[in-house]
Amino acid sequence: MRPTLRFSGALFAVALASPVVALDLERAKDIYGPCAACHGEFGAGGKKGEYPRVAGQLPKYLEQQLKAFQKQQRVNLPMYPYANERELPDDDMKLVAAYLAQIELPTRPPEFKAGDDALTRLLAMEKVMIIARAEGDIENGRVVYQKHCAACHGRNGRGRGMFPMLVGQYTNYLKKQIDAYLKADRPHDEEGAREGVLYTLSAKDIQDVLAYLTAIQEVHEADR
Known part of the structure; x- marks a missing residue:
């Protein structure tokens, strides 16, 4: 049984507001559950870039890469068990790719209201994703x-x-x-x-x- 992914109310609201309103969100969250161990609850990836951000990525690209992992055209041993056909059939690939594509991660801290409690603030900040400026011209x-x-x-x-x-x-x-x-x-x-x-x-x-x-x-x- 796949672990259930916790999903904040704020992100759920974003998902419902997304153009992709036909998504089976509960099914998508269930499919994504094992992925969250590496890619994070909101698809932000690893803090040091050891795992890529998948939130907001194009669905065709995500589906393509999952198929490449499955067929071992792109070799990544940790990914193979998750992308294996018995674990992730084509319909599930399409669903989880569409689900991840509509997740938005803001690049600026939100403006909080005076009455927002600590948990609300923490959950909102966890979704903020700011990539440090890289050196270069x-x-x-x-x-x-x-x-x-x-x-x-x-x-x-x-x-x-x-x-x-x-x-x-x-x-x-x-x-x-x-x-x-x-x-x-x-x-x-x-x-x-x-x-x-x-x-x-x-x-x-x-x-x-x-x-x-x-x-x-x-x-x-x-x-x-």
């Missing part, structure tokens, strides 16, 4: 990103189709995945899809892009 990062990355990941870093959202993701995690691509330890998700771009960038350009992504996270939040 933000202007150069903007130029490089818009020239080489925006076509797939979107001009604002929110992703597009099967290409993931990058803004709001942990810098350490992004750097680890970039290194894995460059070492061919992680295959490209779509064969032939601009697979040479990373190889054309210098280490400085990559670091500057990471700095740029952390600099625009509040813009990303404001544009929701």
Whole structure:
């Protein structure tokens, strides 16, 4: 039996207000339950980027990655038991991907009312996700990103189709995945899809892009 995921009333309200109103939330929470051990109750991932943020990620991308883990096209031993077909059939993949996609994690602390108790404040702060600013030349990062990355990941870093959202993701995690691509330890998700771009960038350009992504996270939040 999957453990039940605790779900705060505030986040539940956000879920109901989401355009994805047809979700079976109870079923989705049940499916996501085992994932929360690593990715957190609200899908924010690990505090140091050891586990990626999955909240707000594009559903097509999430579903694609779950299938890649299941088929071991993307090798990650801790993920295999959870993505195995007996544990996560296609319909469950679609449901949990849609569920995670509609979770919003604010990048600014909320404004509390005088009557808000300590638990209310704690729960609200647990959902705030602010990625620390990465070092680098933000202007150069903007130029490089818009020239080489925006076509797939979107001009604002929110992703597009099967290409993931990058803004709001942990810098350490992004750097680890970039290194894995460059070492061919992680295959490209779509064969032939601009697979040479990373190889054309210098280490400085990559670091500057990471700095740029952390600099625009509040813009990303404001544009929701």
